[in-house]
Amino acid sequence: MTTPSPSRSGADRCPGLLTPFVSADGAMVRLRIPGGRVDASTLYAISSLAGRFGDPEVTLTSRGSLQLRGLPDPLPRELITAIDDLRLVPSGPHDKARNIVADPHAGLDPLVTALDEGLLGDPGLAELPGRFLLAVTSPGGPVLAEPWDVAIVASPRSDVTSRHPRGPSGPAARTSATVHVVADGRAVTVPRDEAAETALDVARSFLAARPDTRTWNLRDLPEAARADLLPGSLPFDVVAGDPPAPGPVGADLVALVPLGLLTPAMVEGLQGSAADGIAPQPEGSGQRLAVTPWRSIVVPGAAARAEELATAGFVTAPDSPWTVLTACAGAPACARTTTPTRDLARAAAPLIDPAGSPVHVIGCERACGHPARPHTIALNPRTAADVVAAQLEKA
Structure with missing residues (x-):
């Protein structure tokens, strides 16, 4: 509910x-x-x-x-x-409890709304750390490659109801669907209208098991604590598609x-x-x-x-270097570095191979803003050529 x-x-x-x-x-x-x-x-x-x-x-x-x-x-x-x-x-x-990521399919919007309303309706969930991530995705959706903690895996609404020529209620009869709530490689199957609350129950269990404020994600909990987060769950094979x-x-x-x-x-x-x-x-x-x-x-x-x-x-268009080139904020926006990462990325863009390895330009080892997909890094490059060389080294 x-x-x-x-x-x-x-x-x-x-x-x-x-x-x-x-x-x-x-x-x-x-x-x-x-x-x-x-x-x-x-x-x-x-x-x-x-x-x-x-x-x-x-x-x-x-x-x-x-x-x-x-x-x-x-x-x-x-x-x-x-x-x-x-x-x-x-x-x-x-x-801080702002993080819900979702596949962009409009058919998932009702689940996003239900999850958000449930999150905001429970004052206790405001204690979730800023890095805790809730996800709503279709089976095999690209969001599954992100570093989420709890995911609702469901077919978009337009795909989960079907009209039958003749059914028990006539020509407009519909079928309903269940969805998966996934955490730590395990899942339970629940009715669609119970998915948000089930996912938030996992978040509540995380808060109850959290030993200190520096435990930001489910994966940071001891294995014994993670085992009780999703009662009745079964192993779930997480397979993510491309963005x-x-x-x-x-x-x-x-x-x-x-x-x-x-x-x-x-x-x-x-x-x-x-x-x-x-x-x-x-x-x-x-x-x-x-x-x-x-x-x-x-x-x-x-x-x-x-x-x-x-x-x-x-x-x-998919053949742009910007499909594989990203950067942290860098100087002057970030006090941790003097490297103008964005300027160097712009200079390197005409030389980057759109079919090559993704490369992330960073000004310090924190690697802020890095993509979830496999990538190489260009740490504190001095020139655009250094960024290009980082991509070539990965090839």
Whole structure:
């Protein structure tokens, strides 16, 4: 049974509790975008806030979420209120418990919503560490390659109900489906409407077994503690597919964002015309987009606009070097390094082989923002040639 989400009115709203992270180039705020689902009108508002208060480029993260960087410290009250009004941080206590990643298939949206509502409806789950990751995915979905802790594995809604020519209830008879809840290589099978609560029960069990605050993930627990997380479970073979490549997928478009930096020009490109339903409008009435953990945006119905969005700065074809080239924030955004990782990645891009090994450019051994898939690293490169050499060494 899904617990209702908490009220968002009056005293329940906590705009003063938004927690920024301070870096060399200003404060940074992590926004909460469950499963990467976001209205285009909300994305437009986020971009506008970025331009008004800090770095105009909105950062897409490896967890399918968004960050605002280069903000004043302390954060202006106007910015905090605007973020709260957009419901991008639902409450102060849940500022860290934000991590739900999902395959971009729209048929999984109801499960994402149920999981998010259940998470927010339980104050105790606000104690989950920021690195704890909940996933919603189809069987063999690419999200299964991410470092999740608990996953709901389900066929998208459009695939799990079927109409029979003649059935016990006539021509409109439907079949229902069960789904898997997976943790630590084991799974239970439950009715679809119980999946979210079952997954959150695993999270509660994790918190009960957690020995200290530095135990961030299920895999950090002792083996004996992990054995009791999912009662009645059976071994489950986790097989992950490849992330969607840039370009048209049916009527939709996978638009890759180079280096995960969503520019104002890109957001303007996403607006399209009023007929596309992407122009700024009241919350909830705009087109639903999916921000993926692979720093791309799935734009419904935009396959025919691939060339237009490529002109705006997106990658809309699979033969781009940006499909295999990523970088951490680097200098000057990060105080841990003096290496301008993004600048070096941009310089190296024309020389990178799109068919070669993925390469991640980093300024220190923390390797922030690295992809989950196998890759090589270019640590503190001095030139673009060093980045290219890192890819060649892996070949």
